[in-house]
Amino acid sequence: MWTLNKKIALGLGLLLPQWVMAAELNAANTAWVLTSTALVLFMTLPGLSLFYGGLVRSKNVLSILMQCFSITCLVSILWLAGIYSLIFSEGGNWQAIIGGLSKCFIPQMTIQNLTGDIPEAAFFMFQLTFAIITPALIVGAFAERMKFSSMLWFSGLWLILVYMPICHWIWGGGWLQSLGVRDFAGGIVIHVNAGIAALVSALVLGRRKGFPTVSMPPHNMTMVVTGAGMLWVGWFGFNAGSALKADGSAAMTLLVTHIAAASGSLVWMIIEWRRFKRPSVLGIATGMVAGLGTITPASGFVGPLGGLIIGGLAGGVCFYATQYIKRVLVIDDSLDVFPVHGVGGIMGSLLTAIFSDRSLGGIGLDEGITIGHQLGVQALAVIITIIWSGIFSYLILIAINKMLGLRVTQDEEVEGLDIVLHEETGYHKLN
Amino acid sequence: MKLITAIIKPFKLDDVREALSEIGVAGVTATEVKGFGRQKGHTELYRGAEYVVDFLPKVKLEIAVADSVVELAVETIVKAANTGKIGDGKIFISSLEQVIRIRTGETGEDAI
Numbered sequence: 409m410w411t412l413n414k415k416i417a418l419g420l421g422l423l424l425p426q427w428v429m430a431a432e433l434n435a436a437n438t439a440w441v442l443t444s445t446a447l448v449l450f451m452t453l454p455g456l457s458l459f460y461g462g463l464v465r466s467k468n469v470l471s472i473l474m475q476c477f478s479i480t481c482l483v484s485i486l487w488l489a490g491i492y493s494l495i496f497s498e499g500g501n502w503q504a505i506i507g508g509l510s511k512c513f514i515p516q517m518t519i520q521n522l523t524g525d526i527p528e529a530a531f532f533m534f535q536l537t538f539a540i541i542t543p544a545l546i547v548g549a550f551a552e553r554m555k556f557s558s559m560l561w562f563s564g565l566w567l568i569l570v571y572m573p574i575c576h577w578i579w580g581g582g583w584l585q586s587l588g589v590r591d592f593a594g595g596i597v598i599h600v601n602a603g604i605a606a607l608v609s610a611l612v613l614g615r616r617k618g619f620p621t622v623s624m625p626p627h628n629m630t631m632v633v634t635g636a637g638m639l640w641v642g643w644f645g646f647n648a649g650s651a652l653k654a655d656g657s658a659a660m661t662l663l664v665t666h667i668a669a670a671s672g673s674l675v676w677m678i679i680e681w682r683r684f685k686r687p688s689v690l691g692i693a694t695g696m697v698a699g700l701g702t703i704t705p706a707s708g709f710v711g712p713l714g715g716l717i718i719g720g721l722a723g724g725v726c727f728y729a730t731q732y733i734k735r736v737l738v739i740d741d742s743l744d745v746f747p748v749h750g751v752g753g754i755m756g757s758l759l760t761a762i763f764s765d766r767s768l769g770g771i772g773l774d775e776g777i778t779i780g781h782q783l784g785v786q787a788l789a790v791i792i793t794i795i796w797s798g799i800f801s802y803l804i805l806i807a808i809n810k811m812l813g814l815r816v817t818q819d820e821e822v823e824g825l826d827i828v829l830h831e832e833t834g835y836h837k838l839n
Numbered sequence: 840m841k842l843i844t845a846i847i848k849p850f851k852l853d854d855v856r857e858a859l860s861e862i863g864v865a866g867v868t869a870t871e872v873k874g875f876g877r878q879k880g881h882t883e884l885y886r887g888a889e890y891v892v893d894f895l896p897k898v899k900l901e902i903a904v905a906d907s908v909v910e911l912a913v914e915t916i917v918k919a920a921n922t923g924k925i926g927d928g929k930i931f932i933s934s935l936e937q938v939i940r941i942r943t944g945e946t947g948e949d950a951i
Contacts, residue, residue, distance in 0.1 A: 623890040625883055684884050693885060731887045789929060 415601025429687045434525035436654040437760050439669045444649025448537035451642030452476055452544050459635030459697075460548050463743050466627040468552045469834035475547045475556070479563050483540045487565060488513060491539065492532055495580040504583040507576050523651060534649060542571055542598045549606035550613045552624075553815050556829045558808050565607060565804045570797050574601055578789060588774060589789040590764065590782065592661070593650035595705020595757040596747030602749020605801040607743055613814050615740035617821050625765040629689060636693035640669055643700045647707040657771075661708045665700065668707075668719030672699020675723025691727075694748060698726035701749045702756035709760055711769025718759050722752050754790050761786045840935040840948060841909045845900040846874065846928040847920040852898050858919035859902070862911055870903040878926030879949070897928060903938055905948045 413614050427814040456477040457810055461469045481493075493511035500508060511517075514532065520791040523531035550559070575597050577584040591597055620664070648662035674696025681687040702722035703715055710718065729747035733739050741747070761782035808814060814823070818827040828834055848857060850865060852876055873894035880893040890914060904912050921927055940950040 620888070623892070624884055625890050625892075680887075682886075684887070686884070688884060690885050727887075734886070734888055 417534055425663035432525060433522055433527065433654075437524075437652060438526045438530055439747050440658065441526050441534050441649055444645030445530065445534045445537055447642045448534070448541065448649065449480075450482055451639055451646060452537070452541045453480055454639030455635050456541065456544055457638060458631050459637065460551065460630030460743055461692075462628040462633075462635060463548075463626045464551050465624060465824070466834055467629065469826065470830055470832055471556070471825035472551060473559050474830060476544045477650065478556075478560060479544045479547070480540050482542065482560060482564055483567055486567055487536045487539055491567060492535065494572055496531075496535065497828065499576075499581075500545055505576075505583055506573060506582075506585065507580050513833050517760070519549060526652060530627070531652070534570050534652075536648075538594055538598060539571060539575070542594075542602050543567055545598070545602040545745055545749055546605045546609060549609045549741045549747040550814075551742040551801050552820050555816055556825075558577060558812050559813065561808050562609075562804055565808075566801060569800045570601065570605065570805060571597075574796060576795055577792075584785075584789045584792065587788070588777065588782070590709055590760050591705045591757065591789070592708035592760075593647045595702070595753045595760070596793050597667055599701045599704060599749040599753025600652060601753075603746045603748075603753055603798050604794050604797040607630060607739070607747035607750060608798055609800040609805060610739050610741040611811070612802065616742065617818055619740045619742075620734070620738055623832050626690065633689060633693055636696060637810075639697055643669070643704075647704060651708055653838075657708060660711070662713035664710055664712060665707050666701040666807075667712055668703030668714035668722070669696045670699070671700070671716050671719035672696055672723040675720045676727050676786065677723075679724060679727050694730075694744070695812050697725040697746050698722040698752045702726070702752035704758075705753070705757045706760040706763055709770050710763040713730045713769040713773075714759075714763030718756055718763060721755065721759070725755055726752050727835025729832055754794075756788065757790050758783060776800045840938060840951065841904055841906060842903040842933050842935045843904060843912055843916070844931040844933070845899070845902070845916050845920070846872070846897050846930075847899045847916070848922065848927060849896055849902065850902075851920045851922070853912070855919045858915045859868055859912065860916050862908075863910055864902060864904065864915075866903070870901075871901045872897050872899045876926070876929070885895065886919055897918065903951050905951060908920070 430833040434520045453476065457473050461472045461625065464472055476745070490509065490512040492514070493509055496623070497508045499506050515538045517528055519529070521528040537801065543566055547559065568772050574581045578589055578591050579585065591595070594686050618624070619718045631642040636836045643665055644662050651657045651661060673692045673695040676698065677692045699719035701723045703718050706714060706718055729751040730744050733741055733744070761779055762768065763781055764773050766772045773779065780814040805814060816825065816828060845855070849871070856867060873896055875894055878895060880895060881893055883890045883892055902912060909932065913932070916930060934939060938945050940951040
């Protein structure tokens, strides 16, 4: 996304939003973006669903799968109705803040429409899969206790009030993009954004009944690791698809992404091994997610060395962040969304400024831009996102709590969301 | 007739089944169960959160036998399920009033 805008901008000598159309469709780029779209949706359905579903207790497994599935559907319809337009269409005088309404329900879109040199339909779908996974990531924070109706309201309102503006500012030609912020595939737009919303959700909803004294181990670790593997594979589309091109940059992004996943995994594993005497399977898988989330903003700007170091730092920092949130602050961010995605996203977005530099193997900063300047822009975008996502997530939750209530009752929580909210159970022991 | 209820370590199930077949025991019901005795539980760590697992997985065997077979059957189970380490399990023997084979309606030792 970034590269596309930047290349067009460089070509024309000024920054124009990406609806500027190139004359011809490029089949190779189109094929890769279509493939990447499938890979990124695969991250949510079924990757994240399985990863999260396995981490909760068996009485809540369906509630997690249902949340991921229904968010996919809800976001898709909202995206068509106007979110896509308000992020990616020309906003005229308001462009710095928000896009326009001309593409609500995309009435003019035909198979001939191009965004850059790929079909606009492909661009629409690729971007949609990012908008789907962002609210889906947040459900890990309030797992096992939130009402389904409230969860739907929260996800929809959060998409409109938080994801839409932040995404427009950074990717849709908004003011942060004009300042030159570098967020290749969503370190800020997705991971910081969702991570902060997760932390706020965990604080507003409060702890699960019994946390932290009652044992709440993952009910199915094989499901967790299966989902984690799917996330790793899907992340190739997430990061390497974000150049919207099938070229050397996409290949390097894929390589960097992969190395970061591997180094994040190993670092987390080694720390656990030394500290708790055993290398855990959940640990290595969580280190992978931390490495991937953290490399996301940097993935198209840094070299393999950057991937190795950023991934490794993610494995260490996110490990200690998880311990701190859970053990010291005793916040029940149930599936550790903030310490992994939020902390990783913040760190990766800042490190992007440093490892973009040519001397560290990156593709280089823009002409005349120093590391210090870029770091300042990155920090500004991160802080703005933390404040915006923090405040609006809080307000949305408070409003829903007033109108519908956020949590199921304590008795219902003990019985499990599957049977209480959906009248189904994940596992039938007698057939 | 007696009902032998044996709690054993799960990985000893095949050894015990084979040993019982060799002495002619014709039927065993096995159930996966959880429990604790002197072995107590263990701890599990998930992302650094420690959980004490009080109940350990075991296999419960239920075997109906004629009085004349009880001693041999118990001896066989003890031998096959023994590892010498804590947590090998226990055997309970209780008297069995009646046995009925559902298909034929046979009763008593004929039904075992």
